[in-house]
Amino acid sequence: MFQALPRIGRRRALFGSATALTVVGLLLWWLLPLSEESPSGTITFSTGTRTGVYQMYGKLLQGAIAKDLPGLDVQLKKSDGSQQNVRRVATGEADFTIAAADAVETYILQNKPGSGRLRGCSRLYDDYVHLVVPRSSSVRSVADLKGRRVALGPSGSGVRLIANHVLEAAGLDPGTDIEPLDDGIATMPGLLKEHKIDAFFWSGGLPTSAVVDLSKADDIRLVPIGGDLVKKLHEQGGASRYYRSAQMPADAYPEAQRGSPVQTLAVANYLITREDADAKLTEELTRTVITSRDRIGGVVHAAQLVDLRTAIYTDPLPLHDGASRYYRSIKP
Numbered sequence: 001m002f003q004a005l006p007r008i009g010r011r012r013a014l015f016g017s018a019t020a021l022t023v024v025g026l027l028l029w030w031l032l033p034l035s036e037e038s039p040s041g042t043i044t045f046s047t048g049t050r051t052g053v054y055q056m057y058g059k060l061l062q063g064a065i066a067k068d069l070p071g072l073d074v075q076l077k078k079s080d081g082s083q084q085n086v087r088r089v090a091t092g093e094a095d096f097t098i099a100a101a102d103a104v105e106t107y108i109l110q111n112k113p114g115s116g117r118l119r120g121c122s123r124l125y126d127d128y129v130h131l132v133v134p135r136s137s138s139v140r141s142v143a144d145l146k147g148r149r150v151a152l153g154p155s156g157s158g159v160r161l162i163a164n165h166v167l168e169a170a171g172l173d174p175g176t177d178i179e180p181l182d183d184g185i186a187t188m189p190g191l192l193k194e195h196k197i198d199a200f201f202w203s204g205g206l207p208t209s210a211v212v213d214l215s216k217a218d219d220i221r222l223v224p225i226g227g228d229l230v231k232k233l234h235e236q237g238g239a240s241r242y243y244r245s246a247q248m249p250a251d252a253y254p255e256a257q258r259g260s261p262v263q264t265l266a267v268a269n270y271l272i273t274r275e276d277a278d279a280k281l282t283e284e285l286t287r288t289v290i291t292s293r294d295r296i297g298g299v300v301h302a303a304q305l306v307d308l309r310t311a312i313y314t315d316p317l318p319l320h321d322g323a324s325r326y327y328r329s330i331k332p
Contacts, residue, residue: 039281040071046085046094047076049157049184053205054081054098057124057300064292069284080184082158083107089272090114096277096285100127100158100203101268102165102239105316109238114274120314121271121286121323125302128248129162129265130202130211131223132192132256139199139223142170151183151191151200159184162267163201165240166225169232189214199223203267205302206252215256222248222256224263233265242267270314282322283329290326 045062048054055078062074077094079085082103088094090107091114108115133139139148145167152174153159160182167174174180183191188200189210202208214220233240246266250259271289273282290308297304312319312327319327 038071039069039278039284042073042075043095043281044075044077044093046079046088046097048079048081048085048098049186050078051186051208051210052081053127053208053300053302054079054085056209057098057205057296057303060296060299060303061289061292064288064295065285068288068291072281080154080156081160083161084156086118086272087112087156089274090118092274096121096271096273098124098269099272100162101242101270101315103158103161104270104272105239105242106161108316117275118317119273119275119277119320119323120317121273121282121320122289122306122311123313124269124271124289125205125305126246126266126268127158127203128206128246128252129159129166129225129267130204130208130248131199131225131264132188132202132211132214132220133199133223134192134195135219135221137198137221141223142166142225142229143172144223145170145199146172146177147179148198149179149181149196151181151188151197153201154182154184157184159201159203161239162203162243162265165233165236165243166201166229166265169229169236169240185210189218192220193218205269205300206248207301211253211256215253220256222253222262222264225265226263230265270317272314272317273320275320277320277322279320279322279325282320283326284322286323286326 045058047058058076062076065072065074082099085097085099086103086107089097139145152163164174181197185202191197192200227245230243230245233243243265246264248262248264250257250261293303293306
């Protein structure tokens with residue numbers, strides 16, 4: 001009888017140890033946060049022209065993503081601008097991009113390939129329309145461009161879309177009333193400086209480095225785009241409803257503005273992707289966009305305007321499920 005007692009004790013000890021391990025395991029499971037595996041792999045991000053804000057913002061966001069999501073490789077792909085960016089994401093040529101609201105709406109209204117799959121992640125910052133001329137120019141309004149040589153941007157750019165709408169609102173036919181050129185922001189300043197064009201349109205965040213450099217090297221000014229044109233733009237319907245009156249701050253281009261703000265138009269930019277983008281990836285990328293605002297904004301001033309209170313407004317695009325999950329997670 002006394003020989004059986006140690007055997008029973010060993011069983012009880014083993015059972016007790018197993019029970020303790022189970023309890024410890026349950027406590028660890030409860031106390032330690034469970035997290036999904038951090039996104040990894042390679043994604044393509046369509047940006048913009050070499051000297052534009054999209055490209056600079058994309059480079060800085062690439063660095064922020066590398067810090068927050070080290071397993072993710074972000075490949076940047078230059079583009080002509082918003083219209084090309086929207087098409088690239090819609091057709092699967094890129095995974096994420098930045099695009100202006102009017103370019104997104106135009107792509108949807110034209111029912112182009114993949115338009116129904118587009119989704120928003122965040123409202124970012126506003127683009128401001130620039131109409132740049134030499135200071136000595138007699139051009140004082142958009143209507144004064146009649147008969148002039150005007151650079152409107154490449155066919156796939158957002159500025160081309162806006163410029164055409166603005167010219168039409170001013171009563172000008174972009175194809176016949178001016179001499180249109182397809183040059184973009186990389187070559188526009190040089191052409192103006194060499195008197196090969198009379199004016200150029202640009203739509204971008206403030207300030208755009210190419211315009212800053214031009215204003216320091218040559219005597220230029222910005223032509224006001226009055227509020228009367230906004231009403232006419234809205235009467236056009238469609239994508240023009242996304243343009244609104246805005247003032248370019250006096251310190252955007254000090255040399256060109258000489259202490260005076262300039263009346264113009266603004267349009268919102270969005271971070272966009274496709275419906276089939278991985279939800280966890282989209283959630284984390286959206287998080288990085290919001291949390292890196294101050295870091296990126298220290299270099300690209302326009303990024304300082306990224307605002308959590310307005311980030312969810314990406315009309316006409318519904319929010320991607322992953323982006324929605326992020327905004328729900330931080331809701332107080």
